[in-house]
Amino acid sequence: MIFSTARVLVPIIMALVVGGLILFALGKDPFAYYEYVVQRGLLSWSGFQQTLIRSAPLLLIASGLIVAFRAGIWNLGVDGQFLLAAVASAALAPVLIVALPSWLTIIICCGVSIAVAMAWSVVPAFLKTRYGLNEIITTLMMTFLGISFANVLVKLPFNDPDNTVPQTMTLPVTDRLGRLFDTTIHSGIIISLVAVFAVHFVMTRTAFGLKLQIVGSNPRAAKHAGLNVGRLTFATFAISAGLVGLGGAVEILGVWGTMRADWNPAYGLLVIPLVFLARFHGIAVIGFTLLFAILMIGGESASRRMGVPNFYVLVLVALLLIFLALVEYLDHLSHKRKKA
Amino acid sequence: MNSAAGQTPAVSLHSITKRFPGVLANNDISLDIHAGEVHALLGENGAGKSTLISILAGMQQPDAGHIEIEGVRVKIHSPRESLRLQIGTVFQHVVLVHSLTVIENLMLGGAWWRIHDRKTALARLRDISELLGVKIEPDVPVGRLSLGQQQQVEIIRALWHGGKVLVLDEPTSMLTPQGVDELGALMRRLAGQGVAIVFITHKLREAYAFGDRISVLRQGKLVGDILPEHLDDMDEEQATNEIIQLMFKSAVHGAESAEAEIFLREGQERHKRGVINKSGPPVISLEHVSTRAEPGECALHDIGFSVMPGEVFGIAGVDGNGQKHLAEVIAGQRPVLSGCIKVSGELTTDADVPARRRLGVRYITDERLGEGTVGGHSVATNLVLKGIGAPPFWRFFVTIWQRIFRHAREIIVAHDVRTPSEHTPLARLSGGNIQKVLLAREISINASVVVFNKPTYGLDIHNTRLARDRIVKAAASGIATIVISTELDELLELSDRIGVIFNGEMSGIVENRAGAESEIGRLMTGAKAA
Numbered sequence: 001m002i003f004s005t006a007r008v009l010v011p012i013i014m015a016l017v018v019g020g021l022i023l024f025a026l027g028k029d030p031f032a033y034y035e036y037v038v039q040r041g042l043l044s045w046s047g048f049q050q051t052l053i054r055s056a057p058l059l060l061i062a063s064g065l066i067v068a069f070r071a072g073i074w075n076l077g078v079d080g081q082f083l084l085a086a087v088a089s090a091a092l093a094p095v096l097i098v099a100l101p102s103w104l105t106i107i108i109c110c111g112v113s114i115a116v117a118m119a120w121s122v123v124p125a126f127l128k129t130r131y132g133l134n135e136i137i138t139t140l141m142m143t144f145l146g147i148s149f150a151n152v153l154v155k156l157p158f159n160d161p162d163n164t165v166p167q168t169m170t171l172p173v174t175d176r177l178g179r180l181f182d183t184t185i186h187s188g189i190i191i192s193l194v195a196v197f198a199v200h201f202v203m204t205r206t207a208f209g210l211k212l213q214i215v216g217s218n219p220r221a222a223k224h225a226g227l228n229v230g231r232l233t234f235a236t237f238a239i240s241a242g243l244v245g246l247g248g249a250v251e252i253l254g255v256w257g258t259m260r261a262d263w264n265p266a267y268g269l270l271v272i273p274l275v276f277l278a279r280f281h282g283i284a285v286i287g288f289t290l291l292f293a294i295l296m297i298g299g300e301s302a303s304r305r306m307g308v309p310n311f312y313v314l315v316l317v318a319l320l321l322i323f324l325a326l327v328e329y330l331d332h333l334s335h336k337r338k339k340a
Numbered sequence: 341m342n343s344a345a346g347q348t349p350a351v352s353l354h355s356i357t358k359r360f361p362g363v364l365a366n367n368d369i370s371l372d373i374h375a376g377e378v379h380a381l382l383g384e385n386g387a388g389k390s391t392l393i394s395i396l397a398g399m400q401q402p403d404a405g406h407i408e409i410e411g412v413r414v415k416i417h418s419p420r421e422s423l424r425l426q427i428g429t430v431f432q433h434v435v436l437v438h439s440l441t442v443i444e445n446l447m448l449g450g451a452w453w454r455i456h457d458r459k460t461a462l463a464r465l466r467d468i469s470e471l472l473g474v475k476i477e478p479d480v481p482v483g484r485l486s487l488g489q490q491q492q493v494e495i496i497r498a499l500w501h502g503g504k505v506l507v508l509d510e511p512t513s514m515l516t517p518q519g520v521d522e523l524g525a526l527m528r529r530l531a532g533q534g535v536a537i538v539f540i541t542h543k544l545r546e547a548y549a550f551g552d553r554i555s556v557l558r559q560g561k562l563v564g565d566i567l568p569e570h571l572d573d574m575d576e577e578q579a580t581n582e583i584i585q586l587m588f589k590s591a592v593h594g595a596e597s598a599e600a601e602i603f604l605r606e607g608q609e610r611h612k613r614g615v616i617n618k619s620g621p622p623v624i625s626l627e628h629v630s631t632r633a634e635p636g637e638c639a640l641h642d643i644g645f646s647v648m649p650g651e652v653f654g655i656a657g658v659d660g661n662g663q664k665h666l667a668e669v670i671a672g673q674r675p676v677l678s679g680c681i682k683v684s685g686e687l688t689t690d691a692d693v694p695a696r697r698r699l700g701v702r703y704i705t706d707e708r709l710g711e712g713t714v715g716g717h718s719v720a721t722n723l724v725l726k727g728i729g730a731p732p733f734w735r736f737f738v739t740i741w742q743r744i745f746r747h748a749r750e751i752i753v754a755h756d757v758r759t760p761s762e763h764t765p766l767a768r769l770s771g772g773n774i775q776k777v778l779l780a781r782e783i784s785i786n787a788s789v790v791v792f793n794k795p796t797y798g799l800d801i802h803n804t805r806l807a808r809d810r811i812v813k814a815a816a817s818g819i820a821t822i823v824i825s826t827e828l829d830e831l832l833e834l835s836d837r838i839g840v841i842f843n844g845e846m847s848g849i850v851e852n853r854a855g856a857e858s859e860i861g862r863l864m865t866g867a868k869a870a
Contacts, residue, residue: 205738205741209731210721217717218715221672221712221713226693331604
């Protein structure tokens with residue numbers, strides 16, 4: 001899959017133009033808005049750090065989704081997996097840190113979070129392989145359950161009694177994921193970049209990745225070729241959920257140190273369109289995620305300053321998707337015409 | 341029979357031309373179809389027959405030319421319009437809703453604002469069934485009917501809105517020899533009622549046996565007609581020669597005359613082959629094999645046979661009588677309920693696909709794109725599909741794409757696969773070339789048993805010949821070869837022995853010698869071997 005720059009740049013420019021027109025119609029100055037977003041999300045030092053910090057969980061979720069989507073499995077239960085993994089780290093870390101060094105605490109927490117998220121994906125995987133139930137339905141249902149269950153866990157067993165708002169105990173700032181050099185950026189961004197590159201390598205350069213893609217493109221051909229479709233399906237769910245779970249752990253261990261009840265950033269549904277924009281391509285998704293993180297961070301500041309609602313960022317993403325599809329379609333048409 | 345001669349034709353096509361990217365499917369075809377006649381439309385795969393009838397059925401629009409119905413110029417812009425003009429079409433593949441009953445399927449075309457009138461519909465069904473001389477239960481789900489019965493339902497549906505014209509696209513491809521005769525009688529009866537019948541076939545013999553008039557298509561062109569008065573005076577051999585003349589009169593250069601010869605040879609000449617050594621042990625043997633019945637599939641009951649090295653064992657039978665399960669059980673894709681399978685003396689009943697491949701079992705599926713290949717992936721990937729993770733293309737599970745691509749380039753040259761490159765998505769290739777890729781992948785040096793499931797299905801004459809030559813070559817190299825086919829001619833040409841499968845059971849095994857055909861035909865309907 002080769003990305004010609006024009007095919008990506010043209011939709012981005014079109015989305016920004018149409019998005020600007022919408023802002024203009026709302027009585028806001030689009031140029032001022034965009035300038036502010038870029039200023040706050042990319043050009044200012046603190047904004048840039050924020051952007052990178054925000055990218056870490058998004059990239060881990062994206063890498064999990066790429067594995068699943070390439071294998072033809074629509075894991076839409078990202079948020080449930082993410083939050084339960086986050087609860088696991090948030091509950092465990094403050095307890096472990098009392099007895100263990102911080103590096104060991106972090107490794108154990110990441111491991112447990114991954115395991116919890118994987119466990120949450122077992123039910124959809126089982127239902128799909130055994131009864132052929134559509135995983136879109138089952139993962140969505142599991143995500144509703146997971147979000148509520150995470151809340152219950154924070155409010156009841158893992159609630160910190162010393163705090164007035166329901167939340168878990170807090171991991172001290174000094175024991176969280178290590179900072180990079182002299183910045184506020186935590187090492188989670190390194191973990192997430194490694195994950196994305198690893199996923200990209202596995203999917204494009206290994207037998208396992210090719211097997212997953214065969215299962216994804218034509219399960220009957222996979223069976224015909226003697227692949228164990230059931231086992232590969234379980235593996236796909238586990239890897240996908242595991243990476244998402246690692247995202248949850250990184251967000252807690254790197255940024256918050258605690259988990260509040262009702263905290264749900266709903267990153268999963270935000271990342272899905274990005275993964276589609278990148279056409280499941282590991283390297284391309286890094287670019288889109290960074291762009292999106294800039295829009296998010298810059299948009300949050302801009303919404304306070306200019307009164308443009310925060311979710312306007314989503315409007316831009318939607319426009320981007322539409323124009324990307326449109327450009328793709330026109331490209332396809334002209335190819336066809338050339339052939340005829 | 342010739343009552344229609346001199347009258348206005350029921351349908352006449354005037355200079356129909358249809359162009360698809362890269363192909364001229366119909367090139368200036370003019371054709372008259374008369375009421376009360378069976379008009380046989382003869383031509384090999386890809387001659388443009390299907391395009392012509394999809395134009396009649398309103399599914400395609402001609403680029404040039406026009407259609408007249410009883411002398412009135414019409415435009416058939418939709419399938420609905422075609423039905424309104426009383427043109428009923430029965431397509432090669434059944435297009436019925438399997439979960440609905442017969443009568444529900446027949447009532448599907450009704451106007452949306454009208455309440456289903458079951459009583460009238462049942463009366464109509466009775467009338468048409470009587471006309472056809474068939475008996476169909478109205479309240480049985482279509483999925484439970486045999487393919488022959490489903491075809492009858494299709495014919496009833498085609499005549500539902502009044503049958504002026506009935507178009508049958510390759511209707512004999514899924515029938516037994518007896519079923520073919522019954523269809524012939526049915527067409528005769530309908531023609532006697534004044535229906536104009538277009539009977540499409542690629543088999544010379546059927547065209548002669550059932551047609552009042554024969555038109556021959558070749559490469560999108562109408563190359564000639566044999567008129568009824570002419571046809572009556574000819575015996576089969578004269579007609580055959582005449583048709584060959586029409587089809588290949590331009591056969592001045594080598595390639596075409598070779599094709600003419602292939603066409604003539606089709607189903608007539610048995611392959612002469614060396615004597616098979618039957619003293620040794622068989623390469624593969626099945627004993628009392630049964631499978632579990634899944635909804636809509638035909639399971640196996642107590643199947644047993646064995647195949648010697650170098651032997652071609654044909655499996656005859658009407659489609660849907662357990663052929664698919666048989667092939668999958670041998671390949672290891674489907675679990676066996678009871679019984680056992682031995683390959684080279686080793687018990688392999690529970691071995692999975694990779695384990696059987698190591699023993700040399702290969703399976704060329706009939707669903708080339710459905711399960712044989714991954715259409716969106718490259719030709720190169722598809723060539724190594726059954727060996728993912730194995731050396732020399734993988735080292736420590738890391739893919740060595742260079743080697744895979746080089747391997748693909750070699751195969752493409754060696755097997756004359758027509759593809760722009762080894763990176764081209766496989767689905768872009770033609771059926772014949774996809775089959776070449778499959779054959780190249782499956783038949784390798786260490787193959788010992790090869791199952792061919794409908795190896796020439798949907799291929800044109802040239803590629804059919806190539807595929808059959810490949811089968812013969814495989815057997816000659818000592819491979820135990822199992823050919824599953826619904827084309828009896830094909831099996832008679834290739835096989836040493838032919839097993840007949842009916843309703844999941846082996847109703848008999850016949851040595852392929854003179855007179856085998858009638859015995860096989862009898863077994864195909866379920867009569868047990870004497």
